[in-house]
Amino acid sequence: MTYQHKIVWITGASSGIGEALAQAFAKQGAKLVLSARRVDELERVAKSLSIAAEHIFILPLDLTQTELHAGFAEQVVARFGRIDVLVNNGGVSQRALAQDSPLDVDRKIMEVNYFGNIALAKAVLPYFLNQKSGQFIIISSIAGKFGFWFRSAYSAAKHALHGFYESLRMETEQHGVNVLLVCPGKINTNISVNALKADGSRHEKMDDATAAGISAEACAHQIIQAAQAGKEEVLIGGREIKAVWIKRHFPKLFGRIIRKQKPE
Numbered sequence: 001m002t003y004q005h006k007i008v009w010i011t012g013a014s015s016g017i018g019e020a021l022a023q024a025f026a027k028q029g030a031k032l033v034l035s036a037r038r039v040d041e042l043e044r045v046a047k048s049l050s051i052a053a054e055h056i057f058i059l060p061l062d063l064t065q066t067e068l069h070a071g072f073a074e075q076v077v078a079r080f081g082r083i084d085v086l087v088n089n090g091g092v093s094q095r096a097l098a099q100d101s102p103l104d105v106d107r108k109i110m111e112v113n114y115f116g117n118i119a120l121a122k123a124v125l126p127y128f129l130n131q132k133s134g135q136f137i138i139i140s141s142i143a144g145k146f147g148f149w150f151r152s153a154y155s156a157a158k159h160a161l162h163g164f165y166e167s168l169r170m171e172t173e174q175h176g177v178n179v180l181l182v183c184p185g186k187i188n189t190n191i192s193v194n195a196l197k198a199d200g201s202r203h204e205k206m207d208d209a210t211a212a213g214i215s216a217e218a219c220a221h222q223i224i225q226a227a228q229a230g231k232e233e234v235l236i237g238g239r240e241i242k243a244v245w246i247k248r249h250f251p252k253l254f255g256r257i258i259r260k261q262k263p264e
């Protein structure tokens with residue numbers, strides 16, 4: 001399977017994994033819809049792509065404004081005639097103890113990572129069902145497989161994505177809809193810099209673990225490979241992704257290992 005001439009809509013396309021995915025899909029000859037809040041960064045990414053300007057649609061959006069999502073999907077279809085792939089990648093992490101985090105910060109993390117994400121999928125789904133094809137590529141996390149220090153709301157939101165999309169997959173696969181859940185481990189992006197602290201402000205720090213992660217480009221390459229293979233789920237990263245397997249088969253050992261990890 002190739003993405004040549006496919007209409008690929010990427011959220012969180014202004015940096016990190018989303019930007020790398022835009023580069024990778026452009027190399028395959030896809031037509032791209034680039035979404036995030038920062039228009040200047042989306043324009044920078046668009047200029048760097050190896051495809052003609054008329055094959056790129058910059059569509060700024062805030063994932064939390066879910067009431068606008070159906071209108072955004074309409075705009076994409078008006079521009080390109082259809083949507084083939086929604087890469088639901090935009091998200092924000094967390095660096096705060098649960099005991100310190102007020103509920104409104106938990107809700108904000110849930111709004112971006114869960115409700116914003118599924119609202120966009122619900123806006124796109126009628127087009128997928130009508131055309132009897134379409135692919136959701138959902139960027140979850142290994143935090144969607146187990147909890148971790150300072151990630152209570154983030155991990156909860158990512159776990160919730162698995163419940164939603166595993167159900168959606170069962171309900172729609174007979175209508176030609178494919179769902180790929182991607183669980184990255186440590187990827188070297190600004191995720192920790194942009195993560196929210198207990199007071200809702202940005203962490204503003206590049207964590208050692210994030211800095212030591214694999215590149216966003218390597219991550220994007222593996223995401224596209226998994227998507228082309230029609231996989232349902234893929235773990236991407238370094239040795240940290242082995243923790244998912246250890247948790248499944250040796251839960252007590254997992255408990256000992258995970259408690260020893262540096263809390264950052």
Ligand SMILES: NC(=O)c1ccc[n+]([C@@H]2O[C@H](COP(=O)([O-])OP(=O)(O)OC[C@H]3O[C@@H](n4cnc5c(N)ncnc54)[C@H](OP(=O)(O)O)[C@@H]3O)[C@@H](O)[C@H]2O)c1
Nearest residue numbers: 012014015016017036037038062063090091141187189191
């Ligand atoms: N890096 C990792 O180690 C790692 C590991 C596991 C999972 N992930 C997941 O990978 C995805 C991409 O993160 P990244 O690592 O590339 O980090 P990043 O560089 O901080 O990128 C996050 C992206 O999400 C967008 N975004 C954030 N809040 C938004 C909102 N309210 N509305 C619309 N867009 C919003 C940002 O754009 P604007 O600021 O312009 O809106 C940005 O493009 C996230 O879902 C993250 O949870 C990352």
